[in-house]
Amino acid sequence: MADEESKKLTAALNVMRRMAPSTIENSLAGLCELTPNLTDDLLNNVDQPLKVEMDEAAQKKFITCDYNRDGDSFRSPWSNKYFPEADSEALYPSKYLRQLEVDANAIFDVYRKLYFEGGSYSSVYFFSIEGSSDEKKGFGACWLIHKDVDSTEEDLKKGWWDSTHVFQVSHVKGETYEYKLTSTVMISMVMEDSKLGSCDLSGSMNKQKSETLTLSKTKGTNHLVNMGTMIEKMDDRIRAIIMEIYFSKTRQIVDGMRLTSGARNRQMDKIAASLKDALKQSKK
Structure with a gap:
């Protein structure tokens, strides 16, 4: 049982580590409601x-x-x-x-x-x-x-x-x-x-x-x-x-x-040059 509780706590903490700080309080309250037996551990570790x-x-x-x-x-x-x-x-x-x-x-x-x-x-x-x-x-x-x-x-x-x-x-x-x-x-x-x-x-x-x-x-x-x-x-x-x-x-x-206009133009030039090279190679 202790191992099972430990796994649940680890999973809950992993979830909380991926939550944005602006939503931590709501997320923590939801987890405590889902797993009331882990409430103290969650409050002490989050x-x-x-x-x-x-x-x-x-x-x-x-x-x-x-x-x-x-x-x-x-x-x-x-x-x-x-x-x-x-x-x-x-x-x-x-x-x-x-x-x-x-x-x-x-x-x-x-x-x-x-x-x-x-x-x-x-x-x-x-x-x-x-x-x-x-x-x-x-x-x-x-x-x-x-x-x-x-x-x-x-x-x-x-x-x-x-x-x-x-x-x-x-x-x-x-x-x-x-x-x-x-x-x-x-x-x-x-x-x-x-x-x-x-x-x-x-x-x-x-x-x-x-x-x-x-x-x-x-x-x-x-x-x-x-x-x-x-x-x-x-x-x-x-x-x-x-x-x-x-x-x-x-x-x-x-x-x-989303490339800026200058970067997009440079990228298009590179693509055009590659196509020209490919056409030259195909004609040989």
């Missing part, structure tokens, strides 16, 4: 578009995810309160992790403004790792950015960008730590034109990287600097790949389906 909630205490918006969730409530990094209010047994970061979280949110908010500008939100959550007795030697962190793309063009109906960077930090020796980073970027742009119809340019990408880095007061390096540097490099890498795969490849496919 990346969904990020959502934004309001922190009524701090009057700032924050991003929700599994790392700040307790039941149906979500903890804000700004006020450290749950919305809606959670019960007394809700999880909170330790004093050490909370201070890292506060500093990280302040830094990441600046990063968001520099790279994503308006319509974007950021949140960072630090959490303890199961099995780690000393949080200073082992912890996790989730760095999130959500941006709604402004519909400045007439044919852009809606669009968004989600970045999720999850770290597992482990102590190696002395002031040296290993940082395991898993990054997921989801992008969606729904185009609509009265003459051409609608087009959904959506995709997602997942990348992993591990680095062993040292903390140094003299060089000004700490956990936040090390993680921030890795995030910046990973964001640049994924953005370049997305541009190449989803946009350059799309342009290449479209050009292959």
Whole structure:
């Protein structure tokens, strides 16, 4: 029975990997309805578009995810309160992790403004790792950015960008730590034109990287600097790949389906030349 359930889960995840990010929520809901016994596994393994909630205490918006969730409530990094209010047994970061979280949110908010500008939100959550007795030697962190793309063009109906960077930090020796980073970027742009119809340019990408880095007061390096540097490099890498795969490849496919006038004329010239050569050969 376990093997059968495993096969069903694998098949369901394969289906979800082929779904456009703009339809993930509906597709996931449909699969959960078809296989209710796999609901928890599906929710834990399928990346969904990020959502934004309001922190009524701090009057700032924050991003929700599994790392700040307790039941149906979500903890804000700004006020450290749950919305809606959670019960007394809700999880909170330790004093050490909370201070890292506060500093990280302040830094990441600046990063968001520099790279994503308006319509974007950021949140960072630090959490303890199961099995780690000393949080200073082992912890996790989730760095999130959500941006709604402004519909400045007439044919852009809606669009968004989600970045999720999850770290597992482990102590190696002395002031040296290993940082395991898993990054997921989801992008969606729904185009609509009265003459051409609608087009959904959506995709997602997942990348992993591990680095062993040292903390140094003299060089000004700490956990936040090390993680921030890795995030910046990973964001640049994924953005370049997305541009190449989803946009350059799309342009290449479209050009292959419908040649521009210049390319069509050159192609016709080649065909004409080939026919002339064939006629010459047949007359010999």
